[in-house]
Amino acid sequence: MHRMKITFKNMEVKMKEIMKRLQKFTSDRNWAQFHTPDNLAKSIVIEASELLINYQYDDAYFNLDNVKDELADVLAYCLMLCDHYQFDLTEIMNRKIDKNEKKYPIDKVYGKSDKYTKL
Amino acid sequence: MHRMKITFKNMEVKMKEIMKRLQKFTSDRNWAQFHTPDNLAKSIVIEASELLINYQYDDAYFNLDNVKDELADVLAYCLMLCDHYQFDLTEIMNRKIDKNEKKYPIDKVYGKSDKYTKL
C-alpha cells in the first residue's frame, strides 16, 4: 500500500477558518441568494469539468496550478453544500466507504473494475 | 451572515482515518492501477453529475440519502487526487479564496453574479 502523502495537520482549525472565509466572501458580495442547493450542485459539476479540461487532450492542456485552483473550487462548493444540509463531512464519507466495502467484496472484484459484472 | 452549521471536530484524526480507509479499500482490490489523475478527474465529474441528478427535474428525483452518498464520492475522489499530487488541501483552498477575493471586488459585484460584466 502506498504511503499517505497528504497531511491533515491542524485540520480542525484550518477548515473552520476556510469555512468562515467562504461565508464571509459570500455574504460580503450578497451572493447567498445564488447558493441554493440546486445551484451549488450545478457549480460542483461545472468546476469538476474545468478540472477535467486539464486532461481533455492528454497533456496538451495540463497545468498543475490550474489543477489546484479547480480542485479547490470543487471542494469549496462541496463544503457549502455540506453546510447547507448540515452534513457531517466525515460521517457521510465513512458511511459511503462502509457501503462501497459491501458493494465491492474483495474476492469478487480484485484487480477488476468491472461495473457490469454480476457480483 | 448566516451561522456556520458544519462542524470540523477532531477533523485531523478523522480525515487521516478516512484517507487510510480509502487507500486500504483501493489496495485491497488492486485498483490503484485505475486511479491515474486523468481517471480520478473523470470520476469527480461523474460523481458530481450523479449528485446533480437529485436536482435534474426540480424535486422529482431528490433523495437526501443519495445527496449524502454522491457528495461523499466527489469528496473521496478529490482527496485521492490531492494525495496523488501531494497537495495541501487547506493551502490550495486558501490560495483560491485569495484569488477570488481579488477577482471579484466587493464594490463591483455586490448582489450581482454577472460573469460577463467587465469589472
Next chain:
Amino acid sequence: MHRMKITFKNMEVKMKEIMKRLQKFTSDRNWAQFHTPDNLAKSIVIEASELLINYQYDDAYFNLDNVKDELADVLAYCLMLCDHYQFDLTEIMNRKIDKNEKKYPIDKVYGKSDKYTKL
C-alpha cells in the same frame, strides 16, 4: 402537444457539409491525434458544462449567444464520436426512444418524473 419549432430542411446536404467542415478543421490542424473516443467523451461533458454555466446562478450568467455556441460544440463532438464508431445517428436515437417507451409506461409515470418509483 406543442408545435415543432425546429426545422430540418435540407438536413442531409447540410449535415454532410458540416461533417466535412469538422473533418477538414481537424485535419488542417493535425488534431485527429487528440480525438480518441475517450477524449471526445471528455470533450462532450466539458462543453455540456460550459452550456450549463448559462444556468448556474439562475439568469445571472445567461447569454443566448453563448447557449448557441456551447450547444453547437456539444453537437460537434457528438457527431465526431458517431463518426468514429460509424454509428447511424438516427438509428441510435430511435433505438433509445424505443427503450424509453418500454422503460416508462404512460399509465405508470404520467405527470411524475420519479426515478426511484418502482414501476
Next chain:
Amino acid sequence: MHRMKITFKNMEVKMKEIMKRLQKFTSDRNWAQFHTPDNLAKSIVIEASELLINYQYDDAYFNLDNVKDELADVLAYCLMLCDHYQFDLTEIMNRKIDKNEKKYPIDKVYGKSDKYTKL
C-alpha cells in the same frame, strides 16, 4: 483526411420523425413541465457523464451498446433545447465552426492543442 463514415441519408425525414417521437413521448407522459431550459441543460451534462462512465477506468466499464444509448440521450436533450429556443441546428453549428476557424489559425496551432499558448 479520413473518409467520412457517418451517413445522413434521408436525414430531413428521419429527424422530423425523431423530433415528433420525442415530443409525443414527452406529452404522453405530461413531462413538458420538467423540460425547462435549465433542466434540459442539466440533463445534457448528466447524460454526457453517463457516456463518460464508459471511459472512466480505461476499458473496464466500456460497453458499446451503452455508448450508443448515452450518446442518443445527449442528442435527444440537445434537440429538445434547440427546439425550445427555435435554434436552426445547422446554422448554430456552422456559426461556431466559423468562430473556431478564426480562433485557431492553422499556422499557429498545427499539431498543438495548447489552450494556454498565446496565439
